[in-house]
Amino acid sequence: MMHSINGSAKVQIADFGMTIITGEGEVGLVKNKNILYVAPELVIDTQIGTNKMDMWSIGVVLYQLATHEFPINANGLLDLQNKMRSRRIDRPASIKDDLQWDLLIKLLEFDPNKRFSAAEALQHPYFTSPQVDLEISIEARRIASNAAASIEEGQNKVTLYDLDSAFIVATTEISKFLSVDPEAEERQILSTRNVAKFSAPRKFEQDQIQMSSARKIDQDQIQMSSARRNELDFKSKQEEEDRKAAIKLHEEEKQRIVLTEKQLYQEGKVLCPFCDANQPAKEIHHHIRQQHPKSLDMYNDMTIIAHVVIQQTVVQQGKNVINQGVLVACPFCKSQIDISELKDHVIKMHSQQHIEVYLLLLHNIKLTIQLFEISELDEQRRHELEHRRITEEEKINKKEEDKKLIEQEKQLFKEGRINCPFCDTIKMATEISEHIMTAHPERKQIYKDMWTITQVIVSQTIKQQGRTLVIQGKDIQCPFCQAFLDDS
Incomplete structure (x- = not known):
């Protein structure tokens, strides 16, 4: 069953060698082979054998791997025929995984027409559920990457299965x-x-x-x-x-x-926990949703757990301690566990692969959260700096504009002209009142009020020690709220 060069970690699986193709193109049983692997249609029925027989044999092997026993144990051909006629295989207590048992009974189906084909077996949830991606080891991914590199180097002894880490142990x-x-x-x-x-x-x-x-x-x-x-x-x-x-x-x-x-x-990036890709922290969730949709629920569950772990972690006597008080769902069995006890629960109640998956995802997601927060802070700082820059530019521009207006007003003053306060029209000082009454009739009252206020302020203005002051003593009505205030 095994063929490899020492250290190559490559295995080739041979067939079971229990059947032959007869001269008529039918499949027959080879004598003196282990009949406990043989499909029922060759043992008790008169049907012509098909490739579905191999699926039965695969089912027997998978059953053995799970239980270390045969699904139907017999002391010879007659005993096997009698037991197969009952068309019954009981579920052993050692098989606790429902998906695993469902796959086995569909491979060990007595009716070959109802038995799983190879294509159907490979599409079974036991092989396609999110857990499959999570259980692929880093070393298996590395071996697949090395196989891909071998193709680039011109080696031609690489199969499709060597490139897929899901097929590598x-x-x-x-x-x-x-x-x-x-x-x-x-x-x-x-x-x-x-x-x-x-x-x-x-x-x-x-x-x-x-x-x-x-x-x-x-x-x-x-x-x-x-x-x-x-x-x-x-x-x-x-x-x-x-x-x-x-x-x-x-x-x-x-x-x-x-x-x-x-x-x-x-660089603000993280490794994808399910493949060799790396992505910016903000884009890793999108990458997983697009490339690993079967693992998305597990990733989301672990993201919630990672956030709670970070929130509940405090430093006590120089050590990080996770405080009690928040219940979370175990990502594997969905039991509600206090966050402070979740790691111990995974270690005690789940397999070594589950433990490795839990630690890998928790570490990876905590890195992602840190980078995301750093990115958010950087973005906030950039906004603040940009706001400051714009504010400073606006101040500078306003000063420049004010300076230009002052220069323009000075020039117009020399010419005896003035800007209309309500539009861009320039008029002689003697004509501005008539222009406002004609062009801006809705503004004429406020213009009259401001004209009066200006005359009072001018009359009450004096200079003291180089400063311009408005003397108290004269009440003026506010042009907006009509209140009477001292002119000063």
């Missing part, structure tokens, strides 16, 4: 479920098949063989014994090197991401 992910190095078995098989190449006898064993020619020594046995010892040495050293390499790779990946985030942060 990284070696580090496999190692979480195995207590051994995934490639150790391959090394052991290769060493036993080609001993001379992988583990030659040690020198003292060769000397023993030469010195004991009278004794019948099984040289192959000695070599195999030596191979096992060498293999154990090689395995322990290799496993330690692989472990260190994996830790180093993980740390290097984390450092690379941190450096990338810092650089993008300076």
Whole structure:
């Protein structure tokens, strides 16, 4: 089932090898193969086999991965036929995911006409729900990116599945479920098949063989014994090197991401948590809505959580502490949890992948919120500076205009002319009153009032110590509210 060059993390899946195409083009069963993977139509029915048989076999494999058992366990063909005739598979207690069970029963449908095709299976919510994007590891995305880079470099041994991170399971992910190095078995098989190449006898064993020619020594046995010892040495050293390499790779990946985030942060951008794209903080939500619509609800839920975390975080004795008092919905099970206990809830009640998704999204969204707030402050500062600039320009322009008006009035004064206060008309001083009465009859009363006020002010104005003052003692009626006030 596995074929890879050591360290390449590439796996090729072979077919089940349990059926053959007969001369008449029909599908038949190969003898001496594991019949527990075989579809019912070949075991109990007389129907002609189709490619739907493979979907049954896939269902059996997925069932085994979930439960470590066969959906129908039997002690031979007759026992299997009897059990298959009941056309019933009970849901085991170990399968708690409703979507997973729904997919399995549609793959393990006894009627091949109703059984899922490959296309239908791939469109099932178990493979297309928002959770799928969230559970794709950073390493899987990196492997897909490397595959794309390989195409650009001219390599042609890259398939469409190598480019899609959804089809990739990284070696580090496999190692979480195995207590051994995934490639150790391959090394052991290769060493036993080609001993001379992988583990030659040690020198003292060769000397023993030469010195004991009278004794019948099984040289192959000695070599195999030596191979096992060498293999154990090689395995322990290799496993330690692989472990260190994996830790180093993980740390290097984390450092690379941190450096990338810092650089993008300076530019006001963030990494998309669902792909390798980066966007300005204000545009990341639009990007996710357009490119990752299935993950949008999860992102929105985590955005609410991130805002509450920020609001409830205080510093106590030099540490950040999240205060109690606000309930939020867990993004995975929708339980109402106090924000101060949400992280512990996710760790205790959900899988390692859920924990990683929670921490990744919380970190990513908090960065986005910070950048958004900085952007808002920068925008506010820009508006304030722009307002100040415009105000200063207006003041300067007004001074320039006032200066021009004063110069213009001085010139007109010399010529005995004056501007109409209600329009741009210029008249001789002796004609301005007649112009206002004719051109602006609605303004003539206020003009008369202001004429009277001006005469009083002129008559009451004196100069003292270089300053112009209006002497008190004469009441004047305000031209707007009709109140009587002292002229001063």
